[in-house]
Amino acid sequence: MKLLALEASASTVSIAVQNHSQRLMREMPASSKTSAWLIPTLLKLLAEAELELSALDAILYGQGPGAFTGLRTVCSVVQGLTLGQNNQPAVYGVDTLQELAQASLNSVLEHSTHQKNTQQTNLSGSASKSSSARILCVLDARMDQWYVGAYEYLENQWRVTQSPALCAPASLEAPTEWAGSNFMLSCNLERSSALSLTSPSLEERVTHFVCTSPHALLCLDLAPWLIASSGARADRTSPEFAKPIYIRDRVALTTLERELAKVGEL
Numbered sequence: 001m002k003l004l005a006l007e008a009s010a011s012t013v014s015i016a017v018q019n020h021s022q023r024l025m026r027e028m029p030a031s032s033k034t035s036a037w038l039i040p041t042l043l044k045l046l047a048e049a050e051l052e053l054s055a056l057d058a059i060l061y062g063q064g065p066g067a068f069t070g071l072r073t074v075c076s077v078v079q080g081l082t083l084g085q086n087n088q089p090a091v092y093g094v095d096t097l098q099e100l101a102q103a104s105l106n107s108v109l110e111h112s113t114h115q116k117n118t119q120q121t122n123l124s125g126s127a128s129k130s131s132s133a134r135i136l137c138v139l140d141a142r143m144d145q146w147y148v149g150a151y152e153y154l155e156n157q158w159r160v161t162q163s164p165a166l167c168a169p170a171s172l173e174a175p176t177e178w179a180g181s182n183f184m185l186s187c188n189l190e191r192s193s194a195l196s197l198t199s200p201s202l203e204e205r206v207t208h209f210v211c212t213s214p215h216a217l218l219c220l221d222l223a224p225w226l227i228a229s230s231g232a233r234a235d236r237t238s239p240e241f242a243k244p245i246y247i248r249d250r251v252a253l254t255t256l257e258r259e260l261a262k263v264g265e266l
Contacts (some may be wrong), residue, residue: 002051004042004059004089005219006074008034008064009096010139010188015042016216018223019049025217035129042077053081056089056229062217063093064245065147065164066139071244082239091239096214097149099166100137100186102221103212103240105153108133108184127213134161134183136174136206137196139214144193147247150175150183166247169197174205184208 003018013034026041028034046053059082061074083086133153141147146169150162162175174183185206187194195203217226 001223002055002057003220003223004046004051004053004056005061005094005139005216005223006038006042006059006077006092006227007096007099007214007216007219008038008070008074009061009064009214010070011061011067012213012215013038013070014216015045015221017042017045017051018220019051022049023217023220024049027215028068030067032174034070035165036051038073038077039080053089054085054087058090058092058223060092060094060216060223061242062096062099062214062216062219063243064096065141065166065247066096066214068244068246071246075242075244078242079239082242085168088239089229090230090231091242092223093242094222094226095149095160095164095245097139097147098151098158098160098222099214099218100210100212101135101149101151101158101218102218103215104135104137104184104186104208104210105133106218106221107210107212108208134181135180136172136183136185138172138185138189139186142250146172148204149173150178156225157186158222164245164247169194170199172198172202174202181205182207184210185210186210188213190218210259243245 005016007014011030012027013030016025024045026045028037059078061078064071078091135151137149139147145166147164147165149164152159152161190211191209198223
């Protein structure tokens with residue numbers, strides 16, 4: 001397939017291009033220069049991959065939840081690239097927390113490949129291509145809050161067990177249907193930082209931790225599933241529907257709220 005992916009929902013802005021088996025990627029830290037960097041870089045990357053915009057089968061973008069500015073920038077770029085074309089490629093918004101789930105799955109599959117001469121690796125909650133995985137995903141939402149979602153992988157298919165939501169770190173819980181089961185935790189925080197803020201009972205159930213972040217390459221990894229599961233729904237594939245997913249409509253605490261938080265009154 002011929003794909004373009006854009007991701008700017010966290011601390012890194014990334015672009016990835018796929019031309020059949022070839023993949024190319026560029027990335028930079030998110031900053032005020034993101035908008036000026038994004039379009040020239042993706043055009044150069046397409047040229048390196050010997051692809052024209054009109055030849056793309058699809059464009060994927062990190063839809064959120066995540067950084068407000070990055071999400072809006074990427075959606076604007078996607079609409080600008082596609083709406084003026086006669087032959088518009090399909091457009092797919094990618095759940096950024098599911099990107100973290102894909103990163104965990106990639107990690108386990110790579111581990112399984114290294115262990116292929118032994119019995120299937122005994123990572124509780126992990127997966128091979130013929131087994132299942134349960135993955136709880138966390139993305140730092142700032143303001144002492146996390147975005148959280150839960151996903152299951154079975155027989156090359158993804159299932160969204162818990163759609164993205166917002167919670168305080170101490171309130172983080174696995175889905176009730178996972179009661180008594182272990183799972184993986186995929187997070188854009190270091191293990192010590194993340195697990196120190198959660199309950200000990202939850203930490204005991206985490207058997208595989210992956211520190212990762214949303215990335216355009218993960219969007220490419222999810223592309224086959226997204227394309228297969230979307231069918232012909234125009235509200236998922238048309239450029240005019242390229243919009244961010246916002247779970248929280250605030251980007252910062254007020255001065256008063258910050259002062260109250262310091263003295264433990266908020």
